[in-house]
Amino acid sequence: MRGKRLILISHCVLNQNAVVRDWERAVGAYNDIAMVLLEQDFGIVQLPCPEFSMLGEERPPLTWEEYDVPPYRTHCRELAAEPAKQIQEYVKKGYQIVGLLGIQESPSCDTTRKRGIFMEELLGLLAAASIHLRTFDIPESYRKGQPGDVLEQLRRFCNIITE
Numbered sequence: 758m759r760g761k762r763l764i765l766i767s768h769c770v771l772n773q774n775a776v777v778r779d780w781e782r783a784v785g786a787y788n789d790i791a792m793v794l795l796e797q798d799f800g801i802v803q804l805p806c807p808e809f810s811m812l813g814e815e816r817p818p819l820t821w822e823e824y825d826v827p828p829y830r831t832h833c834r835e836l837a838a839e840p841a842k843q844i845q846e847y848v849k850k851g852y853q854i855v856g857l858l859g860i861q862e863s864p865s866c867d868t869t870r871k872r873g874i875f876m877e878e879l880l881g882l883l884a885a886a887s888i889h890l891r892t893f894d895i896p897e898s899y900r901k902g903q904p905g906d907v908l909e910q911l912r913r914f915c916n917i918i919t920e
């Protein structure tokens with residue numbers, strides 16, 4: 758019965774309680790984004806939040822440069838190791854990894870512009886195993902309930918690979 762199609766998502770797509778205080782864009786989860794993924798019958802792999810586990814709930818907003826220090830790199834690499842291992846196992850067993858949802862402009866979880874440090878480490882571990890993922894970043898303009906054309910863009914992203 759299993760569809761063998763998975764999508765990886767940044768932790769805060771489903772849990773806005775993890776973001777820097779006052780930067781949340783939903784009460785709990787990005788329900789409308791999650792609905793698009795559920796419509797597709799994907800298995801959803803929620804990645805850990807590297808900033809929360811390093812600096813906690815009361816952390817200040819920091820820049821990419823401020824996060825780009827050896828202890829945070831090491832933390833991100835260690836945190837990424839487990840999901841990277843799981844993805845390798847799924848790929849080995851013939852599962853399709855549809856892609857990875859990141860967060861635009863996050864110093865940890867952007868995947869497409871100035872790549873976030875956690876995503877650099879995760880994608881680096883996967884690349885070393887010859888796994889290269891397509892990515893889609895939730896744009897800065899997105900707000901739950903006011904998604905603009907983000908849901909349509911996400912549907913296109915999901916469908917290109919699953920048609």
Ligand code: SF4
Pocket residue numbers: 767768769770775776777805806807808809860863865866
């Ligand atoms: S570090 Fe990543 S998962 Fe955590 S709040 Fe920032 S963007 Fe979301």
